[in-house]
Amino acid sequence: MKVVFHLFLFLLPILSSFWIAQTCNSLSSYQPLQSIDGAALYKKELTNGNEAYLQVINLGKMHIDQIIGEVDNMGLNEGKYYQGEGKYYSPFFQRKLFSKVVNEYKELYANNVFSMINCSFFEQYKSSTQLSFPIKLNGVVISGGTSPYGPIKEPKDKYYSNIRLKALVWDNKQAYITDYNQVSGAPLNQNAVKNAIVTYRYSDHPAKVLAQNQANKYQLIGTLDKDGVKGDELLLIMTVKQATLDEAADLLRKLGVKGDIITVDGGTSTYLFNSQNGNIIVPQQSSLQENPTFRNLPHYLGFRKKTKNQVTPKISISQPVAKVLPKKDQPYLILWRDNFDGDVSIKLYDGDKLIQNISSRTASDGVYEWTPHISVKEGYFIRISSWKDRNIFGQLQL
Structure with missing residues (x-):
């Protein structure tokens, strides 16, 4: 049974590629470059000597x-x-x-x-x-x-x-x-x-x-x-x-x-x-x-x-060229990237001092629209943390 199962896993990308090829017409003129279960990349030589990638x-x-x-x-x-x-x-x-x-x-x-x-x-x-x-x-x-x-x-x-x-x-x-x-x-x-x-x-x-x-x-x-x-x-x-x-x-x-x-x-x-x-x-x-x-x-x-990720959980935020201060009573976008499915918390700090709990719990989907109702000062920072593990976090310096 194990042999059959491993053979199936080996054949899965090939079967997926075959299924995609059958789904699309006129793929015979395309060269397959990579296929996985759910996606495929093809190359086609055009008549003018140039290339197309599908x-x-x-x-x-x-x-x-x-x-x-x-x-x-x-x-x-x-x-x-x-x-x-x-x-x-x-x-x-x-x-x-x-x-x-x-x-x-x-x-x-x-x-x-x-x-x-x-x-x-x-x-x-x-x-x-x-x-x-x-x-x-x-x-x-x-x-x-x-x-x-x-x-x-x-x-x-x-x-x-x-x-x-x-x-x-x-x-x-x-x-x-x-x-x-x-x-x-x-x-x-x-x-x-x-x-x-x-x-x-x-x-x-x-x-x-x-x-x-x-x-x-x-x-x-x-x-x-x-x-x-x-x-x-x-x-x-x-x-x-x-x-x-x-x-x-x-x-x-x-x-x-x-x-x-x-x-x-x-x-x-x-x-x-x-x-x-x-x-x-x-x-x-x-x-x-x-x-x-x-x-x-x-x-x-x-x-x-979509399969489960096998890497260390991480939250990534890149510091923009300019430090943009969120303005009182005006919308501000908080953007980040992470690789886990759990929720996050978003908080505003001045050094070790918590200034505001922006969101105690929200989806880890990479975007949060925040309208501060306080004056935000230069030097504050926004910390986005995993709701389950506070040691997984990213920070945006304001």
């Missing part, structure tokens, strides 16, 4: 992490796309070096890590940046977005006056892409929606609309049903090294994607990491003096197995 993620077996730099400035009332212009905050998030982000991700989740990509568009090229469009992280809308290329009153190009932005929404079973409403905030304003990103339909990307559909590096995402039951369980991510958006979208269509296809951040900042193949595509150094580097990015998506 990730197939089964949301029933894989977890998606949004990895976001710590807050440098809350950008109060600067949001343009959540519940109306100027009605929400749009923070500046620290841009983090891709190699440091992936190393931290591997430290937290070890052999469970499958891959990582860059995700949200961003506008500024300093140490921290606002995100172009809204993001919802584990139940909290953390940004209202600031892009000038979207349906606002005075966009930089009239084409964007009336475009329909798209929202990618996912949970632990399925994903879907739907219209986004910047007045109401739907679907991000729904309690049932815990994680979502707002972005362009591929055909509305400025590279296609304003730059004549130029060939470049792009990340495109679509969803696919695997079992005929309502709901798309598969997330398909296509990363191309040198192709047009139309060509990249056509690759997903040929794999069976019927609904909307979206883009996330691409071009010079395109990043694709895989646990077995390493850094496949890395952000490039720019020759433009005003945009010196794209190697530091504010928002990533990490993909890992």
Whole structure:
């Protein structure tokens, strides 16, 4: 019996890869690079001598992490796309070096890590940046977005006056892409929606609309049903090294994607990491003096197995470049990363002195929106601790 069981464990990734291959049409022209139970990575040689990389993620077996730099400035009332212009905050998030982000991700989740990509568009090229469009992280809308290329009153190009932005929404079973409403905030304003990103339909990307559909590096995402039951369980991510958006979208269509296809951040900042193949595509150094580097990015998506982690429990917080003091009676985002399922406590200290119990117990989901009703002084720090073991903690100096 033990021999049969071990043989099953050995064959599981192979069977999973076979199942994924059967689910998607036209995979015969793709070279498999890695397959595990719940995810697969493929490579395709394009006719122009360039390459495309396909990730197939089964949301029933894989977890998606949004990895976001710590807050440098809350950008109060600067949001343009959540519940109306100027009605929400749009923070500046620290841009983090891709190699440091992936190393931290591997430290937290070890052999469970499958891959990582860059995700949200961003506008500024300093140490921290606002995100172009809204993001919802584990139940909290953390940004209202600031892009000038979207349906606002005075966009930089009239084409964007009336475009329909798209929202990618996912949970632990399925994903879907739907219209986004910047007045109401739907679907991000729904309690049932815990994680979502707002972005362009591929055909509305400025590279296609304003730059004549130029060939470049792009990340495109679509969803696919695997079992005929309502709901798309598969997330398909296509990363191309040198192709047009139309060509990249056509690759997903040929794999069976019927609904909307979206883009996330691409071009010079395109990043694709895989646990077995390493850094496949890395952000490039720019020759433009005003945009010196794209190697530091504010928002990533990490993909890992849902199975129990076998590493030491840890809470990670990176200190932003600027020390941002939370302001009395105004919202402030506390962000962290951890690798355990238990709850955490969040407290405000001045040295050894407890100033405020921000939350005696909350989910260890990496985000907490805090509105202090006291004056917070420079030198205070926020400590996030495991609720079960106070020796597991991380600190943010204010």
